[in-house]
Amino acid sequence: MSEFAVDGGQTRLRLGLVVDGAVRDVVEHDGFRYRPSVDPVDSTVRAVCAAVDGRPVGRIALGLTSAPSTVDGARRMARAMLDAIGADEVLLAGDVVTAHAGALGGGPGVVITAGTGTNCLGVNGDGIEHADGFGHLLGDDGSGFSIGRSGVAAALRAREGRGPATSLVDVLDAHFADVPDFPHGIYSTVNPVASIASFTRAVVAEARAGDAVASELWARAADRLVDTTMSVVRRCFPDAAEVPVSYTGRLFDVADLLREPFVAGLAARCPEARVREPQGASIDGAARLLREHPYGTLVTREAR
Numbered sequence: 001m002s003e004f005a006v007d008g009g010q011t012r013l014r015l016g017l018v019v020d021g022a023v024r025d026v027v028e029h030d031g032f033r034y035r036p037s038v039d040p041v042d043s044t045v046r047a048v049c050a051a052v053d054g055r056p057v058g059r060i061a062l063g064l065t066s067a068p069s070t071v072d073g074a075r076r077m078a079r080a081m082l083d084a085i086g087a088d089e090v091l092l093a094g095d096v097v098t099a100h101a102g103a104l105g106g107g108p109g110v111v112i113t114a115g116t117g118t119n120c121l122g123v124n125g126d127g128i129e130h131a132d133g134f135g136h137l138l139g140d141d142g143s144g145f146s147i148g149r150s151g152v153a154a155a156l157r158a159r160e161g162r163g164p165a166t167s168l169v170d171v172l173d174a175h176f177a178d179v180p181d182f183p184h185g186i187y188s189t190v191n192p193v194a195s196i197a198s199f200t201r202a203v204v205a206e207a208r209a210g211d212a213v214a215s216e217l218w219a220r221a222a223d224r225l226v227d228t229t230m231s232v233v234r235r236c237f238p239d240a241a242e243v244p245v246s247y248t249g250r251l252f253d254v255a256d257l258l259r260e261p262f263v264a265g266l267a268a269r270c271p272e273a274r275v276r277e278p279q280g281a282s283i284d285g286a287a288r289l290l291r292e293h294p295y296g297t298l299v300t301r302e303a304r
Contacts, residue, residue, distance in 0.1 A: 001058025063098025
């Protein structure tokens, strides 16, 4: 029976065959959306089943966006997955865990994840520390959503003379042309968080074109990510002279506006942090969960 690794989120789901610990033959499918009227277990299981597509599964490890935060919820999802795909064993964790395992190869250190949301995890061999991951209402500082929201708000304020002039005004309506009665209509879209986060692309373009407001939003995001990472470094490794730190998530692909300022800011404010490029992606981290790993109860296991 084969082993598989899954990196699943609301936009896309990636499934790969695991051979000798390495991920091969990765396929992409639609992700799953969490809605108040839809059981997250049902929608997630359906998405994974579509990716598996009837192939025999021995063991499967999954790193999922917004995986259940309670022990009972995680067990229910893992059990449902076990039964639905006919696996012998299911290992389930949040994508912050698999991001850490992929970026640092399962070793000690701190990994900051920045995409639509933001999360940070530190593992030191004796304990685990978190920061952020509170979602768009209470956290996700420095995330794609926070940049997109701040960009939209800055454009709306500028248009009404309540804030500094910005070229973001010029691209606002075109970007949201498919949202009726914008901006009020944004609340009625299927996924308002994703819609707002998508404006990050416009904030990238205007910052690179020299807009001061857009540039400041990226500088602020990098600073917030430094805050989050530094808090985990110093709580998880309070006496260490050197701490391995890495990063993951699509936002870090914006090297000039985010990754480079983040690395420079962390070096200046947290000199014990030793930033290294990620060894692998979240799906590689999911594969690592099938072997020995240091994440303890952050990983839920169900087996026949």
